[in-house]
Amino acid sequence: MVSLKELLGSPVILLALSAEEYYQNAYKTARELQDVYGSLCYVSIEKPACDVAAELKAAGLRANTLFVAGPAALAEKRRKTPEIKCSECGLAIVDLTVGIFGLIDRYHPAAVVIEPIAAIAKHNPEMEAAKFIHYLANDSRTHKRALVLICKKSELKTKFVKDVMLFVDKVVSD
């Protein structure tokens, strides 16, 4: 597991996690970041926002300073954790932008986690996905907001993640 010290001090970080216990480690990282930064926006690309909100709460994150963006769940599964502010959004870049910045502009989280970033390029042209990450990285630096982009270790050699590496300040691997 990555030590928290490695995630602090650089505004934009790419964190590569092993496939084993991927979510457990991603949530643990999110909890530690919330402890340090106070408030956190967690963007899930693969799991529905409300499922992730419930899982993050179960992992020990505080609901009152946690904001979650991600795809919508099936109707019967919705709103397990109404106390957590969720933004259900599509996975097209324009929808992600609206979903993520809707939370950022309204609640001003001090840190943003997005995982797994390679999935953004599965749902969008790679060039658009890379531009989106580039924009997020610059916006995070401008607003002094921490940005932790999570990928799976196996994705480190993909074209998309190699491009993303050029925009981050540090690459950390577990």
Place this chain on the structure above:
Amino acid sequence: MARIMVVDDEADIRESIKTVLESLGHEAFTAKDGMDCLEKLKTEKVDLVLLDFFMPEMSGREVLERIRADPKLGKLKVAMMTVARMSEAGEAAMKKLGIVDYISKPIDLANFKERLRKILGQD
């Protein structure tokens, strides 16, 4: 006078840069994307490639990696033309791949001329 290839997926941009290069007395070629660039480099002898970063199918980073992997093109000068702001770590990674300079888009003509002179060793 140098032979310079402009690689950009946006036709207006590559044509306007080509026009600027020609007005400076250079011989300019264009390529519409990374694959087109790599194909043309097989037959065209050029002194410098001005390479856009954000392109469909193949990013500027990937084109650069492929150029460096080709023994015939290993020493070719490549400058990245981009709106992208790389991190320090990113710039270091690109320098390792032999990027000679970064040129910000949109192009500032005075700055562009100056950098081009330096890149081409015309100081």
